[in-house]
Amino acid sequence: MANDVELLKAIAARDEAALAQLYDLYRVILFGLLMRILNNREEAEDVLQEVFLQVWRRAADFDENRGRPFTWLVTLARSRGIDRLRTLAARERVATAGAQDEAKAVSDATSDAFRSEQREAVNNALAQLPDEQKRLLLLAYFDGLSQSEIAARVGAPLGTVKTRMRAGMMKLRQLLAGKGSDLGF
Amino acid sequence: MVHEDYKEMIPAHALSTLDSADERALNEHLEACAECRRDLTEWEAVAASLSLTADPVTPSAQLRERILDRVHTEPRYGSEKSPVNVLALPSPRRNLWNSLGSLGSIAAVILFAALIIAVIVLWQQNRTLREQNETFQLLTAPGTRVAQLSGTPEASGATAKLAYDQNGRAILIADGLPRAPAGKEYQLWFIVNNKPVPGKTFAPDNRGRGIVRDQVPAAARKSAVFAITLEPAGGVAAPTGAIYLRGEL
Numbered sequence: 001m002a003n004d005v006e007l008l009k010a011i012a013a014r015d016e017a018a019l020a021q022l023y024d025l026y027r028v029i030l031f032g033l034l035m036r037i038l039n040n041r042e043e044a045e046d047v048l049q050e051v052f053l054q055v056w057r058r059a060a061d062f063d064e065n066r067g068r069p070f071t072w073l074v075t076l077a078r079s080r081g082i083d084r085l086r087t088l089a090a091r092e093r094v095a096t097a098g099a100q101d102e103a104k105a106v107s108d109a110t111s112d113a114f115r116s117e118q119r120e121a122v123n124n125a126l127a128q129l130p131d132e133q134k135r136l137l138l139l140a141y142f143d144g145l146s147q148s149e150i151a152a153r154v155g156a157p158l159g160t161v162k163t164r165m166r167a168g169m170m171k172l173r174q175l176l177a178g179k180g181s182d183l184g185f
Numbered sequence: 186m187v188h189e190d191y192k193e194m195i196p197a198h199a200l201s202t203l204d205s206a207d208e209r210a211l212n213e214h215l216e217a218c219a220e221c222r223r224d225l226t227e228w229e230a231v232a233a234s235l236s237l238t239a240d241p242v243t244p245s246a247q248l249r250e251r252i253l254d255r256v257h258t259e260p261r262y263g264s265e266k267s268p269v270n271v272l273a274l275p276s277p278r279r280n281l282w283n284s285l286g287s288l289g290s291i292a293a294v295i296l297f298a299a300l301i302i303a304v305i306v307l308w309q310q311n312r313t314l315r316e317q318n319e320t321f322q323l324l325t326a327p328g329t330r331v332a333q334l335s336g337t338p339e340a341s342g343a344t345a346k347l348a349y350d351q352n353g354r355a356i357l358i359a360d361g362l363p364r365a366p367a368g369k370e371y372q373l374w375f376i377v378n379n380k381p382v383p384g385k386t387f388a389p390d391n392r393g394r395g396i397v398r399d400q401v402p403a404a405a406r407k408s409a410v411f412a413i414t415l416e417p418a419g420g421v422a423a424p425t426g427a428i429y430l431r432g433e434l
Binding site for chain 2: 027028040043045046049053056070071078079122126138146147150165166170176
């Protein structure tokens with residue numbers, strides 16, 4: 001099986017089968033991420049489609065010297081998900097409030113590109129962070145809030161939020177060091 | 186700020202959580218600092234690892250087919266914003282007076298300017314063609330729905346069509362609308378269960394024609410009332426003005 005970098009090169013050369021293969025590898029992780037951000041199945045599928053259409057259009061822009069395919073795809077999906085979240089928030093989310101779906105975890109190991117031990121490593125690392133650091137990182141990552149918005153949300157001074165976020169990220173990097181080459185460490 | 190100050194901001198930048206002023210300042214620094222760009226690559230990987238704390242969820246089987254159908258039929262675009270993996274580097278500065286030091290250079294500058302103008306014209310034409318192509322694709326896509334909006338007594342001669350595909354990509358084409366007064370624009374609304382959800386605003390041209398692209402909220406795609414009101418320019422969160430056009434599906 002081709003590795004992810006080779007798949008992206010093939011997609012850049014308009015290989016539809018390579019896109020299908022990349023989709024099969026990443027659909028579960030990316031859809032789980034979008035469900036966590038949007039909490040709405042229909043919106044999450046819509047954004048996942050946008051993400052793979054952008055991969056199709058822009059695969060040639062991927063530069064393996066600037067990070068792993070995992071980071072590129074996850075960053076792209078998260079960015080699109082947060083954009084959609086803000087659009088929905090601007091519309092006060094009234095229309096989707098009744099259509100929210102519970103994210104149902106599934107066991108789909110054959111198609112999930114990431115072995116459970118990598119998930120476990122990240123969850124274990126996060127569990128070792130002090131609660132006040134962990135909360136800030138998750139608010140930033142999944143809710144797309146700025147540092148000022150987070151300070152207002154948690155009722156802490158902006159300087160404290162900045163210090164705690166930085167400390168949390170440094171601790172996370174230290175704990176994940178060497179825990180999985182697919183993650184880019 | 187000095188290099189070390191910027192370096193401390195990079196983890197937050199990787200989470201895209203910096204406030205806008207900090208983000209602008211850091212982006213300027215990143216253009217000039219290779220060390221910080223390398224740092225950013227590492228921190229982006231740390232940030233991306235947080236995605237693994239989300240529970241894995243499987244999308245519907247139909248989504249795979251929809252994506253592959255789309256890529257099979259669509260041309261590749263050239264102007265979409267690049268993903269974050271690629272960072273633009275600063276262009277080298279040129280000394281204008283040196284460039285003008287000879288007639289050959291002057292000719293080159295004129296040729297370059299002509300080329301730039303030609304590129305801009307082609308880009309505009311390409312953008313127009315792309316918009317027309319997108320509109321055509323939307324109107325002819327399987328599953329596209331079209332709502333007919335009729336003028337209310339506020340604009341009895343006005344009509345509009347709102348077409349949207351199964352992903353909610355929509356285009357509204359309105360005709361016969363009165364000119365919007367200064368400081369006012371027309372605004373599209375999606376009304377679901379009697380709750381209006383704001384859409385985009387637009388100002389019609391001299392002939393009363395207005396075109397606007399928007400995204401129909403998921404909950405409004407199966408059944409909704411669509412309305413156009415006159416509102417303060419830029420739009421409002423809840424309608425305040427009279428309804429000029431109305432229709433439903």
